[in-house]
Amino acid sequence: MDKRVELDWEQHRRRARFAHWAILAGLVGLVVLLTMTLLDGDIPSTAAISLVIGGALYTLTLIHKQNRLTGQLNDELSALGSETPQLRQTLAMSKKETGELKEALDNAKEAAKAQKRMIGYVSHEIRSPINAIVGYTEILAKTNLDEEASEHAEMILHESKILLTLVDDLLEQAKYESGHAAVVYAPMDFHAVFNNITRSVALKAKEKGLDFETAIAEGTPRYVVGDALRLRQILTNIIQNAIKFTDQGAVKVAVEPLEQRERQVTLRFSVEDTGVGMEKSQWEKIFDRFYQADAERRSLGAGLGMSIAKTLVEQLESEIHLTSEVGQGSKFWFDISLKITNRKPNLNQSYAALRAHADTARKTDTPIGRVLVADDSPDSQIITRHHLENAGYSVKTVADGQSAVAACQVERFNLVLMDMEMPKANGIEATRQIRALKPPQGSIPIIAMSAYASDDVKKACLDAGMNDAMSKPIRHRSLLRLVRLWTAPGDKGLPRKKTDAKGKGTLPPGATRPEILLPLDYKQAVGEFGGNRELVNTVIHEFVGRLEGQLASLKTAYRADDLETIWREAHKIRGGAINLVAYPLATALKHLEMIAKNGSEKEKLADAIGEAEKEMNKLISYYPLIQKGKGGAHEDLSSR
Amino acid sequence: MKILVVDDDYVSQTKLKALLSAFGDCDAVSDGEAALVEFEMAHNEAEPYDLVTVDINLPEMQGQEVVQRIRQWEDKNRTPSVKRTKVIMITMMDDKKNIFSSFEKGCEWYLVKPITPDNLATALVNIGLLEYDVSQS
Numbered sequence: 001m002d003k004r005v006e007l008d009w010e011q012h013r014r015r016a017r018f019a020h021w022a023i024l025a026g027l028v029g030l031v032v033l034l035t036m037t038l039l040d041g042d043i044p045s046t047a048a049i050s051l052v053i054g055g056a057l058y059t060l061t062l063i064h065k066q067n068r069l070t071g072q073l074n075d076e077l078s079a080l081g082s083e084t085p086q087l088r089q090t091l092a093m094s095k096k097e098t099g100e101l102k103e104a105l106d107n108a109k110e111a112a113k114a115q116k117r118m119i120g121y122v123s124h125e126i127r128s129p130i131n132a133i134v135g136y137t138e139i140l141a142k143t144n145l146d147e148e149a150s151e152h153a154e155m156i157l158h159e160s161k162i163l164l165t166l167v168d169d170l171l172e173q174a175k176y177e178s179g180h181a182a183v184v185y186a187p188m189d190f191h192a193v194f195n196n197i198t199r200s201v202a203l204k205a206k207e208k209g210l211d212f213e214t215a216i217a218e219g220t221p222r223y224v225v226g227d228a229l230r231l232r233q234i235l236t237n238i239i240q241n242a243i244k245f246t247d248q249g250a251v252k253v254a255v256e257p258l259e260q261r262e263r264q265v266t267l268r269f270s271v272e273d274t275g276v277g278m279e280k281s282q283w284e285k286i287f288d289r290f291y292q293a294d295a296e297r298r299s300l301g302a303g304l305g306m307s308i309a310k311t312l313v314e315q316l317e318s319e320i321h322l323t324s325e326v327g328q329g330s331k332f333w334f335d336i337s338l339k340i341t342n343r344k345p346n347l348n349q350s351y352a353a354l355r356a357h358a359d360t361a362r363k364t365d366t367p368i369g370r371v372l373v374a375d376d377s378p379d380s381q382i383i384t385r386h387h388l389e390n391a392g393y394s395v396k397t398v399a400d401g402q403s404a405v406a407a408c409q410v411e412r413f414n415l416v417l418m419d420m421e422m423p424k425a426n427g428i429e430a431t432r433q434i435r436a437l438k439p440p441q442g443s444i445p446i447i448a449m450s451a452y453a454s455d456d457v458k459k460a461c462l463d464a465g466m467n468d469a470m471s472k473p474i475r476h477r478s479l480l481r482l483v484r485l486w487t488a489p490g491d492k493g494l495p496r497k498k499t500d501a502k503g504k505g506t507l508p509p510g511a512t513r514p515e516i517l518l519p520l521d522y523k524q525a526v527g528e529f530g531g532n533r534e535l536v537n538t539v540i541h542e543f544v545g546r547l548e549g550q551l552a553s554l555k556t557a558y559r560a561d562d563l564e565t566i567w568r569e570a571h572k573i574r575g576g577a578i579n580l581v582a583y584p585l586a587t588a589l590k591h592l593e594m595i596a597k598n599g600s601e602k603e604k605l606a607d608a609i610g611e612a613e614k615e616m617n618k619l620i621s622y623y624p625l626i627q628k629g630k631g632g633a634h635e636d637l638s639s640r
Numbered sequence: 641m642k643i644l645v646v647d648d649d650y651v652s653q654t655k656l657k658a659l660l661s662a663f664g665d666c667d668a669v670s671d672g673e674a675a676l677v678e679f680e681m682a683h684n685e686a687e688p689y690d691l692v693t694v695d696i697n698l699p700e701m702q703g704q705e706v707v708q709r710i711r712q713w714e715d716k717n718r719t720p721s722v723k724r725t726k727v728i729m730i731t732m733m734d735d736k737k738n739i740f741s742s743f744e745k746g747c748e749w750y751l752v753k754p755i756t757p758d759n760l761a762t763a764l765v766n767i768g769l770l771e772y773d774v775s776q777s
Contacts, residue, residue: 528756530659539654546650571697575732576651578754 018062127167133160169304186392187341188228191216197232198253201239205251208243217256221265224338227316231336234312235269237305238320238332242273249274249329263340270333277326287320367394369487370412374404374430375419375449380474384417387476388483401425405433408441410594412604414487418466420450420457428464435465438587445486449474519619521581522626528581536580537626543576544623547616554592554609558602566605567596570612585615641769642687643667646675646706647695647730652755656693656730659760663770664690672701676709679725683717689725691769694747696731696738703729704745711746726767730755 137160141153198214205212235253242251251273258266278286287310306320313320313334324330371393373384381397388395396411398404402424404416416434420427431446448461448469458469470482520540529536550573557565574589576582592608641664647653648670660666669675675694682688692710696703707727714724727747731738739750748767751759764770 528754529655530662530757532658535654535658539651542654543651568697568699571732572649575647575649575695575697575753578732579649579651579655581754 130160130164130167134164169308185225185227187223187225189222190224191222193228193231194255197235201236204240205243210243210246211250213250213252215254217254219257220255220267221340223341224265225341226338230312230316234309237309238271241305242271242275246273246275258335264337265340266335266337268333268335270331272329272331274329277324277328277330279326283322283324368392369414370394371483372404372407372413372416373397374401374416374422376400376422383474384479387479391480401427401430404430408434408444409437410598412440413444415483416444416446418446418448420448428460431464431466438591447482447486519582519584519622524581540580540623540626543580544620547620551613551616558605558609563596563599567593570596582619585619588612588615641690642682644675644678644689644692646692648698649695652695655755659757672698672706675706679710680713688722691726693728693730696729696742704742707745707747726769728763
């Protein structure tokens, strides 16, 4: 708008300039002609005068025209000027209105949220008294009532159960719409989950005398990663709806793979019934809240089931389709994409995932794995613990490298998450120490966590014997990916039980192959005893001779649950073993000591005593070789 | 030099005795009470021990208590002519807590098993019982 005003001004100026020149030229001409007329009063001057007058008149017209234009322009300008504030005002008003609209929208959204919260809250509050009513009515109905009272009690029971279903549905709806329940992906045995779901609703179909058919099409992968609980709720709601509207015939539930790429499958779930069906105009309405296609069938719920199913399917980024014909029946179907896994999830894991849903699963009774988190930052500790526990792992946290090493000696973990920058032995140092431990502990997978995620750092981690590295801050997804990868049984060389006594286990990358230790290093022992072979022989003889009795007292103490004696005895034997350079036995005893000291469960204790016994027996059978001077590398002995 | 080895483990005791015998007369006992008796008797006979090695983990009286009691006795019966006995604590637990508390109780040195001629010699040099002759090495 400003630009246009400027252009008009430019035009006006040009015209004004032209007009000035014309007036000036006209005046000059007039003066010249008048002078000439005054001087000689010639006839032709009359013509000249008329010319001049004509010119002057033209000039005047021009001037007038110019003035008019200027006036118009001024008018326009002033009109514009008076309009601008108006425009501004309009603009401001529209802005204000937009703001108000936005605010109103926000308010509406907030109100909707609040309403949902309210629904959730009220439902929850209503639930407890209804439960009480149901409970007491049930008791009442069992007492000696006359026929009429009994009938009334049954009525109360019936109605309050309907009320309870309604409230439960409302609660569920509120929960899912508020987004409180996050989608939880976990490995599941799909076939088992599917059968479980269908079995749980089959009874209702049976009660109505319906055929209930389920089918898992061939080629449906068995182990997939998905949200089993959501799947259950979706299917249950749709199937219940089908049963509700079917009086005779059958309800068929089927699943088939539509499209399968390498690690991904799209499954089509369908629920088909031979029920009342509905007109096309009703198709969409069925997903509306509280919509009841048939008011007489109200008894089975609040009409929320399909709405919940729709919400849940949408959360899984899919949608429910349907086709239906009055009197013929309906068919609902939806497609869900799932990741395929070749890993059999253990049942506990699936339950852990279910419990994670219930928000109550801070600590599951049967964790899917035990993880040691070594990190000196309390924040990181909390975050890591939170993620892992929610995923079903049990977690122990320590704040420095030394404690990490100690924890590995005492307890068995499936994995160690090791921060790189820690007091008292950093991640590298602690890893080296852990790698120096006996196989089950020493070969535990270790993942480095570092704020400096350069390739150099990663290389340093791997060189120190770590298995993997991840960068901080910790991201939920990458954390769980790595943890799952390294705790996966078998796949990635987790030495869980793979390392047997014969040392067949795979060494973790970066770990140096340990020397095969003799039960006793005679040469070294002689050196340590100041070269006195005779004395060493006597001491070995004595030491080995006592082992049997000591093992017996270890076992006695074990049976008596006497941890103190076990520790003491093991410690004592270890002192001798160390001084005789019988390191395998010493290591086994150290393990036993740790377990006894920490009051671990009996199973572990028994294992540790068994280990010690094994090493003792090795030493005992090795002893005659020493005596005969055939103890492997003990030429000293034979030269004696 | 008079040395007392206090160790209940047969192997350790024998080893220490074997190694320390090179430096003087070496006695050995298996528990704390016996150690204190020997210690006091040696004093009474005006032939006190120059060195006592104490295993930290003894039956009945723990090694640290033995050291503490030795120091208490010395404080009570101090004479200008008698030097304080050197004590080496022998242990398998090389954690800071044990090391610190052992020094607090009054030991001069701390040895983690296995005992070797090397670490024993190092200990003796450091507590001033063995002259380290540079020309020998």
